[in-house]
Structure formats: structure tokens, C-alpha cells
Amino acid sequence: MRDILIITNYFPPETGAASNRIFHLADGLQKHNFKVSILTPLPNYPTGKIFKTYKGNFKHSSTENNINVHRLWIYASNSKNKLLRLIAMLSYSFSLFWFFMWSKIPKTVIVQSPPLLVAFTSVFFLRSKKRKLILNVSDLWPIAGLELGAFKKNFSYKLLEKIERFNYKHANSVLGQSNEILSHVTSLFPDKDTFLYRNYPDFVTPKISERTISKGKLRIVYAGLLGIAQGIYKLCNELDYTNVQFHIYGNGAERSKIETLISNNSELDIIYHGEVSRDKLHEALIGYDLAIIPLLNRIYGSVPSKIFEYARLGLPMVYFGGGEGEELIEQYNLGWITEASNYSKLNEVISKINPNELNIEFKEKIKASAIKHFDFQTQLQSFIHEI
Template identity: 50%
Template sequence: MQKEILLITNYFPPEKGAAANRMHSIAENLGKAGYKVKVICPLPNYPSGEIFEGYRGKLSISEKTTFGEVSRLWTWPSNSTNKFIRLLSMLSFSLSLAVFFIFRKTPKTIFIQYSPVFIGFTAVCLGKIFSKKIILNVSDLWPLAGLEMGILNKGFYYTILLKMERYCYKKSDLIVGQSEEILHHISKLEDKKPLFLYRNIPNFKVPKINDRASSKEVKIVYAGLLGVAQGIFEICEKITFPQNVSFHIYGAGPDAERLKSLQSKNVYFYGEVDRAVLHTELKKYDLAFVPLVNRIYGSVPSKIFEYTRLGLPILYFAGGEGGKIIAKESLGWVIPVNNTKKLQEFINTVSENELYTYPKEKVQNIAVSVFNFEKQFKAFISAIETV
């Protein structure tokens, strides 16, 4: 009898981003491993906060895929910074999720993308009500991350979120975390709970490294979400790029409009492009920039694993576990988080010669060797089959 598993996530392609890419990769590779996979997600709307073209006006839609079936459910989308509006948006998908469980047959094992908190909590509650085996995927330590980013404040609402977080940990049969810090945090709350480290390692074909053009210009690239946590606009305002250094930006998010209007020397904004196109574009650049405004406990930006597989050394400006990985594996330069003075000093002094400290081919070879998707996924399958 074919094994079945249900994946519940708030993010899934055609949406872009680390969570959507990770969940699609898990679904696809579970299918290759012999599982019949079902995915429940909202009608696509991230990060614009508007339902994508082709999905508008629908209450739900089911799509057949190579790995199984994707059920996209109604949601009231929003990317508002207003907490009440965002809460209503999350509750709308939670309601759709509950209706789906009541009226549709679902597999015995469910894999839940935890965060947003309300959706993860709803899925765990439904899992317990319907006697499911629950695998919880924790990619961010909400609500702690919200507190560190300044989005949340301690008080009644924060306390409720904490109780929901701990309920989810307690009721799960296996917890999968994207960083050692996440697993350490959970182990302090649930010391006997089975835990599994699952890095955001991509699985695309390793591209050939292009020879660097004979140019003295150093080209730095950022590609990803343009939001409050990344602070790309503020960095562009604070940092001056000398004549031999240029900064190139790809992505979408709340700061996109401000970046379009930015008139800054040697800063270029290209908007959002398809992932396959982006991988081709990234070959042009010398190093990749990974920033966060504040160090967020538990966060390891997935860009580390994607960029280095492409052969790009990392200019890391985000703090925490990610910086330790960069330093340990010799994958690039680590600047203390939020220290714009040190960042400016690096940019002022970086030169063509500096790039030979971390040559592209060496960075790619390390990434392929250390961050092995097949090895990790095989261990992951073993972990979920013991639940």
C-alpha cells in the first residue's frame, strides 16, 4: 500500500521565497521516495497580498502534480502591517483549513509548516482532533522572532502566542527545525521530543562557474524579499559605494517601490525575476550580500545555501548561526550585524584581489560537499518513518 502524507503550508509555488521553495522541494522529493503527497495551501498571494492572476474569484482549486495533489483554499489575503488585519487574514485560511478537514479525507501523517503561528496552531489542533501523526516544521521561532524584529511587544497578545507555540511543540510527534538554535530552544521546552535538523539546502543542478571578466569593478548582489527585516533600502541610504564597487538588487516586497525611486550612485534595482532566470543572472556577480536589520535567534538565511551552490562567496551581515556557518566553512566575509561602519569599511577596501580569498569554484565545491541534499533527505525520510 502506497504511503500517504499531507503537507500544510501557508506558502507554496507559484509564490516565491524560502518557505515556498522548501515545501515544494519536500513535496517533490517525498513523491520521488514513493509517497502519495497532498498539499493544502492558500490561493497564492505572497508577498503582494493579492490573489495571483488565474486564481482570482475562486473559493478553492485542486491541481494534479507529479507528486500528488495540491488543494489551494480560499483566504482573505493581506500584506498590511496592521496586526489586526494580518490576524484576520490568517484566520481566514485557518477557517478554510478546518472546513477541509471536516469534509475531506486526509492522510494519517501530516507535515505542518509552523509560522504563521495561528495557521500552525490550527493545523496542530485539527491533527489532534482527527488523530493524526504530527510532524511540525519550525523555520522561525515565532513569537520570539517578532519580538526581536520589533513587530511584537510583550503583553497579552504575545503571551497568547507563546501558549500557542508551546501547545504546538507539545502535541507534535516529531519536530523538524531549520537551525541548531531552533532545536536548542525547543529542547528546553520539550526535552524528550524527537528533533531533526533540516537545513534549507537546495537541490538544483550545480552550474558551471563562469570565468571572471577582466574588470576591476566588484559587483555585489542581493536577491530576495525586500522587507523590514532585510533593511535593504536603509542600507542603500547609509552606505556609499565607491567607483569600483556596484550593488545590484533583485526582489519584491514592501521596500520595492522605495528602491525603484532611489537615486544612488552604483546601486541598481531590477525587480523580481523567475528563479531560473535569477540563477543565470547571479553568475555575473562577484559576491552575494545577506543582511538582516537585527540578529534573529534561530534564523539561518536560506540564501547562504543557494548562493554558495552557485559559487558566490557571501558577504554576511545578519549575525547568529548563519555567520558561524560562513566562518567555519570559509564561505565568505562576516560583518557584525547592524554595524554599518564596518560594512562601509569593507566596501571601501574590497578589491579584485580580495575576491581571491574565496574563489568561486572553491566556494561551490565546499557548498556541494558540506550541504548535501540527498544525504539530508534520506535521513529525513528515516526520521518521519519512525514517527
């Protein structure tokens, strides 16, 4: 049995794509005879507060699903203040350094990036000719931060670029969730070993249901983070509700704005359901006509994991984000695409969708395509062969 350590900022009971991705990777590895350990902060996402069960702990270790989970101290914060967020990342980096000093580290380590500083701490202290470091890159920072408007090209940005390059240089191999990520890495380090590791889900697919008519409208759903990058608040304001009812699941920075908008504008056919468990969400999602996947701006390297999850549920999509995600929707006939940030075009595309097309046969084709092309176990087997 081989030991492997995964260092990540997110892990259950935290919710979201990053947490799910790392859990499925860890669970898959332990089922293939790996002894898996996780290093992660005390749970705090997305509230920015340590979860009640873990309050008062400096460190918490447990065995969950045959995985050894070590939860380390962090100064938790989801503040928009950049200094407080920096302090939060540095606090976890400090905890990692302390753990490295007093613990035996396996010869194979997977490091999640971003956050860049956490990845840098791990790579800096663990790089060794006797150890294999695998950098799992889910988003391209600081490029993504620049495209989102979070950064400017100044001294701080150049420093983050140097940290990014250091991490790539000293990792033995790089996992990337998109071909764009891998292209970026090899443009900097042409000889670097890379592996395309997408965020494929691993769950038993529920039975697809007949579409439910609601006021004669298309029932469109968004489920996920209500953050700045997704732009759900703006989407609520821009959608044409003539033939659309919009359902929202999730939590995040824009939640209060969305709730206020709904409260003050009863003419907008929007229903906010709050945050629900993943299993309950899947049961709800299969009853909708369409899912929408928006990005406020096209982000280089980003491929929303919702594409793979919705496809496995047989849920048609309207993709509103550009880039590689757009290519996947077209390649596997998963729904419709439209130009990011062009709301008039989005409304035009939705208005031309024939509800009769959104039948069980169409949804079953999407589901079958996902099972064939987005299979978690097939990908995992290929990755294990590369370790």
C-alpha cells in the first residue's frame, strides 16, 4: 500500500466544486489501495468562520471514509479586504510549515493550486529528489485574478507570477483541469510532465423525469457559488422573464443582493432556494428544463465543473462563459452556447429554444454522452498509471 498526501484548501464538510473534486480524488485513490492523508484547514468555507463543530481546536485529526484527515489552524476570513485574506492564507501556510517540521511526509504529495501562497509553501518545503510533487492546478492565478479585475499589473502581480513559475518549475508534474492550463504551463516549462485531469463527478445518476410546466415557461436553474465571477445578480437583472422562470441554489457574496432584488421586484419570476445538500440538489436539478452556466467574463484556463455534473444528470445547458467550456458543450451536444456578457444575445438564444426539444430522449442522450466521455474511474485509472 503506497502512502500519498493531498494538500488542499478545501475539503468536506465544506461544499463546492473544489471540495468535491479533492474528496473524489482521495476516495478514489484509497479504493485503489493507496493510504491517503489530507492536509486542510479547519472547515470555514464559504462563511469565513470556523464551523461550529471544530471551533476551539488548533488541530483536528480524524479518519473519514478510510482517509486520514488533518485539519490545521487558520485565521478564517472571507473578507473583501485583501490584507485580511492574505493573513488568512499566510496563517494556513504557517500551519503547514509547522506540520512539515514534526511529521513524516510521504514520498508522493499532491498539492492543490490555487491558492498560490499555500502551494508555494508546500512546494518550497517539500521539494526533494526523493519525493514526487504533483501540482494540481484548477485555475490559472494570477492570470485569472487579472481577468476578474482583482489584480493590476504592478509589483504584487509580478511577485505572484514569480511564485507561480516557482511552483511549476519545482513540481515533478502538473495536473490541469483544462488544456489551456496545460498549454500555459508548457509555454513556460516545455519539458514539464503534464496530465489533463478534469473535474469529473462520481455519483449514481438519478432517473430523468418528465419536464414540469410552470406558467407555460422554461424553468431555468443556476446552482453554485453566488460570487463576483459568476455574475448571478447581473444575470437576474438582465434576463427576459417573458417565457422564463429562473431558479437559484447556492450561497456567496451576492446572496443578500439577490434576495433584496427578489423582495423588491415581485414582477421578476425568480425563486431563490438557498443552499441544499448535494444529494437533494441532484434530485431537484433533474426536474428543470435547462441549467445556465454563466461567467461574467471569459477566464483563460477555466472550465466550470458544472458542465460535467449537469451532463451526468442529463440536464441540458446554456453556456454563457466562452473558452474551453464552450467547446465541450458544442463537441458533445450538451446544449446551447452564447457569447459571455452579451445578455441580449443570451435572451435571443433562450427565446429560440423549443420546449418540445427538452424531452427525455434528448436528456438521455446527454447523460449517455457524459457516462461515456466524462468517466471518473477511467480518468483515475489513467492518472494512477502516471503516478
